[in-house]
Amino acid sequence: MTATILDGVATASAVKNELKERISALKAKGITPGLGTLLVGSDPGSLSYVAGKHRDCAEVGIESIRVDLPETATAEEVRAAIIGLNENPAVTGYIIQLPLPAGLDENAMLELMDPDKDADGLHPTNLGRLVLGVSGELDSPLPCTPAGIVEMLGRYGVSIPGKHVVVIGRGLTVGRPLGLLLTRKGVDATVTLTHSRSVDLEGYVRQADIIVAAVGVAGLVKPEWVKPGAAVLDVGITRVVNEETGKARLVGDVDPGVAEVAGFLSPVPGGVGPMTRAMLLVNVVEAAERA
Numbered sequence: 001m002t003a004t005i006l007d008g009v010a011t012a013s014a015v016k017n018e019l020k021e022r023i024s025a026l027k028a029k030g031i032t033p034g035l036g037t038l039l040v041g042s043d044p045g046s047l048s049y050v051a052g053k054h055r056d057c058a059e060v061g062i063e064s065i066r067v068d069l070p071e072t073a074t075a076e077e078v079r080a081a082i083i084g085l086n087e088n089p090a091v092t093g094y095i096i097q098l099p100l101p102a103g104l105d106e107n108a109m110l111e112l113m114d115p116d117k118d119a120d121g122l123h124p125t126n127l128g129r130l131v132l133g134v135s136g137e138l139d140s141p142l143p144c145t146p147a148g149i150v151e152m153l154g155r156y157g158v159s160i161p162g163k164h165v166v167v168i169g170r171g172l173t174v175g176r177p178l179g180l181l182l183t184r185k186g187v188d189a190t191v192t193l194t195h196s197r198s199v200d201l202e203g204y205v206r207q208a209d210i211i212v213a214a215v216g217v218a219g220l221v222k223p224e225w226v227k228p229g230a231a232v233l234d235v236g237i238t239r240v241v242n243e244e245t246g247k248a249r250l251v252g253d254v255d256p257g258v259a260e261v262a263g264f265l266s267p268v269p270g271g272v273g274p275m276t277r278a279m280l281l282v283n284v285v286e287a288a289e290r291a
C-alpha cells in the first residue's frame with residue numbers, strides 16, 4: 001500500500017482561487033486587503049517564507065507591505081515598527097515573522113500588535129479566543145498552520161471527530177494551538193500532545209489515527225511507528241545545505257519509508273507549508289471583511 005499524498009500545493013491553490021471572489025467583493029466596496037510582514041534579521045528560512053508570502057499576495061490581488069529590520073535592531077526599533085503597522089491604514093493584517101533574533105522578547109512583541117490586525121492568530125487575545133471558541137464559527141483569526149492542517153484533512157475527506165490525533169511538538173505556532181483547535185466542539189478529536197520530554201513517544205504514535213510531526217527533527221517518525229492506514233502530516237522543516245552546490249534541500253520530520261504504511265501523507269515540501277501560507281491569506285481577507 002502506498003499513501004495518498006495530501007497535496008498542499010493543489011489544495012492551497014483551490015483555497016486561493018476561492019479567495020479571489022471575496023477579494024473582488026471587498027474591492028468593490030472600496031476595501032483593499034493588505035498584508036504587512038515584519039522581518040527582523042536575515043535567517044535564510046525566514047527570508048524565503050516572507051518572500052513566498054508576498055508572492056502569494058500578488059497572486060490573489062492582496063496588497064503587501066514589507067518591513068525589514070537588521071539583525072541588530074533594538075527592542076525600541078522593533079516596537080516602533082509594530083506601532084507603525086498597527087497605524088498603517090493600508091495594512092489590514094500583518095505578521096511578525098518568528099523567530100525573532102535572540103534578545104528580543106517574542107511574547108512582548110506579539111502583545112503589542114493590534115489583535116484585529118493579527119493575521120497569524122498569535123496575539124494573546126486571539127489565542128484566548130481560540131481557547132474560548134466552542135462554536136466552530138471563525139470569528140477570530142486561527143493560527144495558520146493548525147488551520148491549514150484541519151482544512152487539508154477536510155478537503156481530502158479524512159474524518160476527524162473521535163479520532164486519536166498524536167501531535168509531536170508543543171511550539172507556539174503549531175503543536176500548542178493545534179491541540180486547542182482539534183479539541184474544539186465541532187472538530188472533536190481526541191488529542192495527545194507530545195514533546196521532547198514525553199516518555200515512550202513511539203508508544204503514543206503507534207496508537208494514532210492521525211499523526212502530526214512538528215518538531216524539526218529530520219526523519220524522526222519511522223515506518224514501524226505508524227499504524228497502517230493512518231494519516232501522517234509532516235510539519236518539520238530542516239534545511240540541509242549541500243556543501244558542493246550550496247543549495248538547500250528541505251527534510252521533514254517523517255521518514256520517507258512512512259509512505260509505504262500510511263493511508264495519507266502530507267509531504268515536505270509541498271504539504272502543510274503551502275497550506276500555512278494560504279490560511280494566512282484567508283486571515284487577511286477575513287480581517288478585512290470584519291473591519
Ligand SMILES: Nc1nc(=O)c2c([nH]1)NC[C@@H]1CN(c3ccc(C(=O)N[C@@H](CCC(=O)O)C(=O)O)cc3)C=[N+]21
Binds near residue numbers: 049237
Ligand atoms: N509569525 C510567523 N508565522 C508563521 O506562520 C511562521 C513563522 N512566523 N515563522 C516560521 C514558520 C514556518 N512557516 C512556513 C511557511 C511556509 C512554508 C512553505 O511554504 N514551505 C514550502 C517550501 C518553501 C521553501 O522552499 O523554502 C513547502 O513546504 O513546500 C514553510 C514554513 C511559517 N512560519
